[in-house]
Amino acid sequence: MAQFLQLALSGIAIGCVYALVALGFVLIYKATETVNFAQGDVMMLGGFFAYTATALMGWPYWAGIVFALAVMAIFGMAAERIVLRPVLGQAQFTVVMVTIGVGYVMRGVVTMTPGWGTDTYKIATPFAEKVVNIGGAAISLEQLMIIVMTAALCAVLFAFFRFTRIGIAMQATSQNQLAAYYMGIPVARVNTLIWGISAAVATFAGILLAPITFVHANMGFIGLKAFPAAVVGGFGSIPGAIVGGLIIGLVESFSGFYLPEGFKDIAAYIVVLLVLMFKPSGLFGEKLRKKV
Amino acid sequence: MSGAILELKNIESSYGPVQALRGVSLAVAEGKIATVLGGNGAGKSTILKTISGIIDPNKGQITYAGKEIAGWEADRIVRAGISHVPEGREVFPLLSVEDNLRMGAYTRSDRDGVARDMEAVYGYFPILKERAKQDAGLLSGGQQQMLAIARALLSAPRLMLLDEPSLGLSPLLTKEIFEIIVRINRERGTTILLVEQNAQMALKTADFGYVLEVGRIVMEDTCANLMQKEDIKEFYLGMKEQSARGHRRWKKKKTWR
Numbered sequence: 001m002a003q004f005l006q007l008a009l010s011g012i013a014i015g016c017v018y019a020l021v022a023l024g025f026v027l028i029y030k031a032t033e034t035v036n037f038a039q040g041d042v043m044m045l046g047g048f049f050a051y052t053a054t055a056l057m058g059w060p061y062w063a064g065i066v067f068a069l070a071v072m073a074i075f076g077m078a079a080e081r082i083v084l085r086p087v088l089g090q091a092q093f094t095v096v097m098v099t100i101g102v103g104y105v106m107r108g109v110v111t112m113t114p115g116w117g118t119d120t121y122k123i124a125t126p127f128a129e130k131v132v133n134i135g136g137a138a139i140s141l142e143q144l145m146i147i148v149m150t151a152a153l154c155a156v157l158f159a160f161f162r163f164t165r166i167g168i169a170m171q172a173t174s175q176n177q178l179a180a181y182y183m184g185i186p187v188a189r190v191n192t193l194i195w196g197i198s199a200a201v202a203t204f205a206g207i208l209l210a211p212i213t214f215v216h217a218n219m220g221f222i223g224l225k226a227f228p229a230a231v232v233g234g235f236g237s238i239p240g241a242i243v244g245g246l247i248i249g250l251v252e253s254f255s256g257f258y259l260p261e262g263f264k265d266i267a268a269y270i271v272v273l274l275v276l277m278f279k280p281s282g283l284f285g286e287k288l289r290k291k292v
Numbered sequence: 293m294s295g296a297i298l299e300l301k302n303i304e305s306s307y308g309p310v311q312a313l314r315g316v317s318l319a320v321a322e323g324k325i326a327t328v329l330g331g332n333g334a335g336k337s338t339i340l341k342t343i344s345g346i347i348d349p350n351k352g353q354i355t356y357a358g359k360e361i362a363g364w365e366a367d368r369i370v371r372a373g374i375s376h377v378p379e380g381r382e383v384f385p386l387l388s389v390e391d392n393l394r395m396g397a398y399t400r401s402d403r404d405g406v407a408r409d410m411e412a413v414y415g416y417f418p419i420l421k422e423r424a425k426q427d428a429g430l431l432s433g434g435q436q437q438m439l440a441i442a443r444a445l446l447s448a449p450r451l452m453l454l455d456e457p458s459l460g461l462s463p464l465l466t467k468e469i470f471e472i473i474v475r476i477n478r479e480r481g482t483t484i485l486l487v488e489q490n491a492q493m494a495l496k497t498a499d500f501g502y503v504l505e506v507g508r509i510v511m512e513d514t515c516a517n518l519m520q521k522e523d524i525k526e527f528y529l530g531m532k533e534q535s536a537r538g539h540r541r542w543k544k545k546k547t548w549r
Contacts, residue, residue, distance in 0.1 A: 144498025165398070172384045172395045179382035181346055184399040184447065 002137040007253050009134075013143040014212065015249020016150035020205035021226030022233065022241035023157075024198040029172040031194040032088065032238055038079075038103035039202055040223020045106055046072040047204045047215040051121045061126050065207055069200045076199025080192045103220065104148025110217045118217055123210040142211045153204055154242060157197075161238075170194060225252075227270040234282025243283060247271060297322040297451055297483050298343070298374075303352035303362075305342045307337075312338040314507035315352070320451070320485050320500075325477050327486040327494040327515070329503035329528055336487040337379055339504070340453045343485075344376040346367040356451070371399045375449035378458045379487075381440040389420055392428045392439055396446030405448065412480075413442035416472050434465040445476065451483045452476070458490045462471030466490065470497050491528035495519050502516070503528075 018195050021039055028036045036042075049071050053064035079102060087098050097197055111118050130141035161167040173180040173190045206219065229248045231238025248268045256264035275283065296319040303312040312335045320326040330336050341347050343354060345366040354362040361369055375396075384392050384475055393413065397406045414421040417438040423431060428439055446454055454473065458466040470493055477484050488494035495501060495515045503511040503524070511518070518524050525531045 165394070168387065168391050169395060169398060172387060172391075175386050176382055178346070179384060180377065180395075181366045182344065182370075182376045182378055182382065183395050183443070184367040185395065186365075186367045234546045 005137040009139050011250035011253025013146040015246040016146050017209045018207050018226045018229045018248050019242045019245025022245050024202040025230045026241040027198040031191050037099045040220030041103040041106040042199050042204040043206035044220035047206035047210050051123050051215045052205045068203050072203040073196040073200040077192045077196040080195035107217055120214045120216040125211055146208045225268050228268045231272050232275045234285030237284035240284030256275035295321050299355045301353040304350045305338050314476050318401050318502050325484040325498040326500045327498035328502045328504050329491050334504045337455050340455050371452035375444040375447045376453045377440045377444045381436040383428040383436050383439050388425050389428055390424045392443055396443035409446050413445050417442050427535050431443045454486045
């Protein structure tokens with residue numbers, strides 16, 4: 001039982017990270033109907049900024065988080081404005097290639113930057129190596145904090161999209177961009193802001209992941225796990241991304257322990273295949289069509 | 293025209309290589325209702341989209357309240373007091389009715405004014421108040437049309453552009469919507485430019501009318517006069533004259549170009 005609980009919690013913890021990266025995919029997809037394949041690399045770069053602030057500049061953990069979030073939000077907005085807006089409206093393929101290219105460039109630049117390079121780094125957290133006892137299972141505080149902080153971020157995002165004027169305008173823009181223009185919502189600015197939020201969410205995921213996998217130039221490949229999470233949830237659904245991430249995390253954690261070696265890495269894709277076979281639009285896929 | 297709040301001069305607009313407007317000039321008098329009639333593809337909606345800045349004209353001038361607004365961004369035009377009720381309602385399906393209305397007031401920052409206008413539109417459309425918390429996508433077509441009009445009113449417009457408000461509605465519901473349009477015009481002094489396929493309804497409602505064919509204005513007059521014209525009767529109101537022997541007189545059929 002304790003074993004089970006431990007596996008479940010570590011699955012949820014890693015699932016939270018997948019969920020946040022998936023959330024970044026979904027936010028951008030909903031706003032601009034573009035899949036940003038650089039999402040994992042945005043997370044990686046955010047991790048490096050957090051590492052720079054805490055380890056190299058000696059800032060406290062929380063200040064480092066705020067710093068990395070702010071820098072990466074600006075980075076996301078700049079990327080949208082400079083790289084993506086010029087190709088928006090071109091074929092989907094073009095936009096996808098541009099995001100893949102941006103990801104490669106980011107990885108390259110990080111490995112070339114002095115002080116970053118190809119090494120693996122650790123972000124010191126205030127809750128390292130502490131253990132909490134829940135129902136006889138020893139749970140690391142780090143894992144628990146991942147879950148708590150993800151929940152907190154989701155609550156903040158929910159309140160933002162549900163209650164603020166700009167948040168509702170973002171929903172409106174994603175539901176009907178033309179009508180948003182008619183209402184006088186500055187659609188281009190709203191989309192830029194979404195990219196900023198998405199980059200900040202990915203950064204948050206990177207910071208949460210840092211104690212588990214450490215910060216390195218290739219940590220962005222976790223995006224390949226977050227992508228199935230977004231698909232399982234029904235690409236384009238925010239609650240779907242969260243649930244999808246948790247499912248992938250849990251399945252991975254359990255299959256790594258109970259199934260033969262090797263299953264851990266393909267488990268996520270087996271789940272995707274199964275879900276798509278029985279529910280092609282994903283678990284939370286939107287079915288609403290316009291009424292004429 | 294003197295006293296015109298909106299004036300278009302030789303407007304030419306196109307969708308890529310396809311020219312939709314070929315030099316349209318029209319004027320809308322302040323406080324009145326003007327209408328543009330025309331068949332499918334005549335360019336009626338394009339006129340409205342050009343005015344509200346969704347598409348920029350290639351040539352020509354748009355003067356609104358003494359300012360040249362051609363080429364302005366859409367949000368600036370809303371702020372200047374022009375709001376557009378698009379064809380096919382275009383509500384935000386997953387937002388509540390209330391949030392849809394709030395989005396209509398996106399460009400405004402006077403909370404009291406918005407609250408007052410919110411009550412005012414609930415007065416025009418009581419059903420929207422009942423459904424305030426429901427998703428707009430769950431409303432019926434008629435209710436969505438009401439929501440689209442109400443939402444446009446919340447930007448406190450001086451000029452409202454209405455694109456086919458009768459589209460897909462029953463005759464009874466169409467009548468109801470048009471009565472409210474007239475009330476909005478009379479009670480709030482909102483100038484209205486109405487685009488319609490339902491010529492009967494439009495001519496009865498509006499003060500001044502234009503007839504648009506393939507991107508050109510081919511006729512303009514007061515609605516009272518337009519209703520008396522043979523061409524309008526035949527082509528837009530469907531009142532065909534019968535010859536003495538009961539045959540249609542094909543020879544008399546003519547085009548305007």
